[in-house]
Amino acid sequence: MEIEMKIPLEMSRSSPTLITRISEKLGPPLEELIQIDTYFQNPIRDFGLSDEALRVRQVQFKTGKKKVELTYKGPKQGITMKIREEITVEASNNDKVKKILENLGFEEVAKIKKKRINWQREGVTLSLDEVEDLGSFLEIEITTPQGQPEEISRNKKDILDFAHEIVPNWSGQEERKSYLELKLQKLLNKQGI
Numbered sequence: 001m002e003i004e005m006k007i008p009l010e011m012s013r014s015s016p017t018l019i020t021r022i023s024e025k026l027g028p029p030l031e032e033l034i035q036i037d038t039y040f041q042n043p044i045r046d047f048g049l050s051d052e053a054l055r056v057r058q059v060q061f062k063t064g065k066k067k068v069e070l071t072y073k074g075p076k077q078g079i080t081m082k083i084r085e086e087i088t089v090e091a092s093n094n095d096k097v098k099k100i101l102e103n104l105g106f107e108e109v110a111k112i113k114k115k116r117i118n119w120q121r122e123g124v125t126l127s128l129d130e131v132e133d134l135g136s137f138l139e140i141e142i143t144t145p146q147g148q149p150e151e152i153s154r155n156k157k158d159i160l161d162f163a164h165e166i167v168p169n170w171s172g173q174e175e176r177k178s179y180l181e182l183k184l185q186k187l188l189n190k191q192g193i
Contacts, residue, residue, distance in 0.1 A: 009136040026119040043105030051075035
């Protein structure tokens with residue numbers, strides 16, 4: 001089970017002040033990378049209605065290393081923060097994974113490209129994202145075993161406390177929509193829908 005909070009940022013992701021503040025609390029970044037996420041629509045079930053997602057992620061690390069992941073995300077649960085099932089497997093070839101999905105009738109919906117810096121501390125992953133066409137965001141994520149409400153509750157409190165440490169002037173406003181939902185909403189707004 002993934003518990004995630006996403007905070008829209010006024011400043012750029014690459015702001016030295018923010019990176020310094022995070023590094024002072026967590027140490028140096030674990031990794032810097034570029035992620036290109038391609039989302040697919042199921043041919044028989046509308047993921048927009050079921051609140052699910054299927055994603056092929058291409059990752060390029062600053063070191064030059066690359067990897068490919070196929071991820072299923074279940075419907076969001078709860079009212080605050082994003083809590084959802086997430087299943088990820090690694091693959092060896094981005095184009096072949098996409099071709100398999102296309103041959104099964106899945107259609108590409110959107111691509112999201114982002115630059116990401118990751119930190120980790122005691123089971124918490126903090127990501128500073130600059131998402132093409134959407135802006136800068138801070139994501140704080142904890143993964144917890146499924147079906148343990150007391151653990152989820154404790155982790156939600158930990159995330160909130162941590163968010164206030166990292167962004168002291170944070171208003172408490174978070175973004176529950178995924179980057180895919182934000183991008184699709186932006187495209188619809190451009191079309192006047």
